[in-house]
Amino acid sequence: MTHTDPKLAQKRAVAKSALDYVEDGMILGVGTGSTVNCLIELLPQVRLKGAVASSKVTEDKLRALGIEIFDLNAVGELDLYIDGADEIDAQGNMIKGGGGALTREKIVAAASKQFVCMVDDSKVVDKLGRFPVAVEVLPQARSYVARELVKLGGDPVYRENFVTDYGHVILDTYELDIKNPSDFEQVLNNIVGVVCNGIFASQSAHIMLKASDGGVEVVKF
Numbered sequence: 001m002t003h004t005d006p007k008l009a010q011k012r013a014v015a016k017s018a019l020d021y022v023e024d025g026m027i028l029g030v031g032t033g034s035t036v037n038c039l040i041e042l043l044p045q046v047r048l049k050g051a052v053a054s055s056k057v058t059e060d061k062l063r064a065l066g067i068e069i070f071d072l073n074a075v076g077e078l079d080l081y082i083d084g085a086d087e088i089d090a091q092g093n094m095i096k097g098g099g100g101a102l103t104r105e106k107i108v109a110a111a112s113k114q115f116v117c118m119v120d121d122s123k124v125v126d127k128l129g130r131f132p133v134a135v136e137v138l139p140q141a142r143s144y145v146a147r148e149l150v151k152l153g154g155d156p157v158y159r160e161n162f163v164t165d166y167g168h169v170i171l172d173t174y175e176l177d178i179k180n181p182s183d184f185e186q187v188l189n190n191i192v193g194v195v196c197n198g199i200f201a202s203q204s205a206h207i208m209l210k211a212s213d214g215g216v217e218v219v220k221f
């Protein structure tokens, strides 16, 4: 039995809009996830110089289309990074990491001048935190970090049978009261053993492309 993603039409529409920001000759930073997969399908329409991928999964999909993959260290600053998100607020702060690629995504986003975020309207929130915050952790520190997250009011859940591209584990953390995303991102980063967390306030979006039944809205932050 095949299951069709009910949001597929919106994901395709928002990916088509994102293509407007991509220019011939670019090395494009490419995110990870089902919305990005819709964008990847469209990339043969552009004559990219190549891409920097935010995960092995994305890298494989790009290579399969004959798009050259560059090492971020070899290319310097990128003009554009395009990715999806799990939640986004009115300031462009996001929760990402549902697909577990948060660390590599945050690195490529940090090295890019502009972050274009593709979402559907169900992902736009007044306050971040309904979606669990993925906390990427060195395996040896998993239990310690989980206790620290509980002290912060969180309910960490170990993501079973999942290892990140960097060989780390993830604690999906529910119930966090994220009053100030920027401060909270740093609080999580300061726990010993944490590699990265899914709050993207330091690397917030510059542009949100928001799909709904009515079309795609462009929001600049």
Ligand code: 5RP
Binding pocket: 031, 032, 033, 034, 035, 036, 083, 084, 085, 086, 095, 096, 097, 098, 099, 100, 101, 102, 105
């Ligand atoms: C992966 C991510 C994705 O961008 C996020 O999970 C959104 O994915 P999708 O487009 O499948 O809803 O952060 O780590």
